[in-house]
Amino acid sequence: MTVILGLESSCDDSAVALVTADRRILAQAVVGQNSAHQPYGGVVPEIAARAHVEILPSLIRKVLDDAKLSIQDVDAVAATAGPGLIGGVMVALLAGKGLALSAGKPLIAVNHLEGHALSPRLADPDLQFPYLLLLVSGGHCQLLEVTGVGDYRRLATTIDDAAGEAFDKAAKLLGLPYPGGPAIEQLAKDGSADAVPLPRPLVGSGEPHFSFAGLKSAVQRAVVSGDFAPADLAASFQQAVVDCLVDRTRLALERSDAPALVVAGGVAANQAIRSALEELAARYHRRFSVPPGWLCTDNAAMIAWAGAERFTRGDCDGLEAPARARWPLDETADKVRGAGVKA
Helix, strand or coil, rough: CCCCEEEEECCEEEEEEEEEEECEEEEEEEEHHHHHHHHHCCHHEEEHHHHHHHHHHHHHHHHHCCCCHHHHCCCEEEEEEECCCHHHHHHHHHHHHHHHHCCCCCCEEEEEEHHHHHHHHCCCCCCCCCCCEEECCCCCCCCCCCCEECEEEEEEECCCHHHHHHHHHHHHCCCCCHHHHHHHHHHHCCCCCCCCCCCCCCEEEEEEEECCCCHHHHHHHHHHHCCCCCCHHHHHHHHHHHHHHHHHHHHHHCCCCCHHHHHHHHHHHHHHHHHHHHHHHHHHCEECCCCCCCHHHCCCHHHHHHHHHHCCCCEEEECCCCCCCCCCCCCCCCCCCCCCCCC
């Protein structure tokens, strides 16, 4: 039994998990920091980093105890090495290095985005390479062809805000609590998606990339006008994001031969987005796969699983592996226009 210990601290969730190479989650724990960041309407990097330092050691002990294992029973330590808030990234990576060095275990420095990209294979044993991936999270919005572990070709990215970032900003404008995605999804259930005329940036343009900054600005103007009910604004905003994601993904499906459409990342937990993309995949006769909601948000099980995928290939890292604030999955991709482009 190959067992990988995964550590995650790239944003505001401290997480630890033990996962086997045959897809069993032996134990896991996640501690969020929502209450610490709610007064500010978003994540404060310094607060997040300090909380990770305080929380992560006890989570490691808890997960090992829950699985009735010691660090010596672990085959390798996988830790997020980026991208993310650099102070937070350093906590998990340095903890992973310390554990690997003291126990004489291999270290696997995991790209957080690769954790998301491979997480559907943890939940879906029948999912094979290649597949088309829509990666939608708080900091990233990309379409990639995933042809194997470590083999990614970026087809599209955002030229400004990511989808999850737009959800958080729109929620703040509406006076909703952080995190914004779940709050908007809940409020939208009581609203009309057709009530507020909002733009769909780049839809119909043939442009492969995403843009959400203009949509966020339109929500701000609608809020200031006072002409619309909050529930209608939430529903209309959510539908605008759905329409943008579906349109961009449709273009990618027309340009890719991948037999499956996979959605991952925190925004993939949104049921309206899931349903629309599932319908899109059916129209194009593609298999559809999306992890359960808990595996879409930041967690250590996906980091451990990415580590397991790499460990079985013999891919390990030295203790000199750096922490990275930015770390694109496709480092050969052409640069995209836009001052706010996310890697």
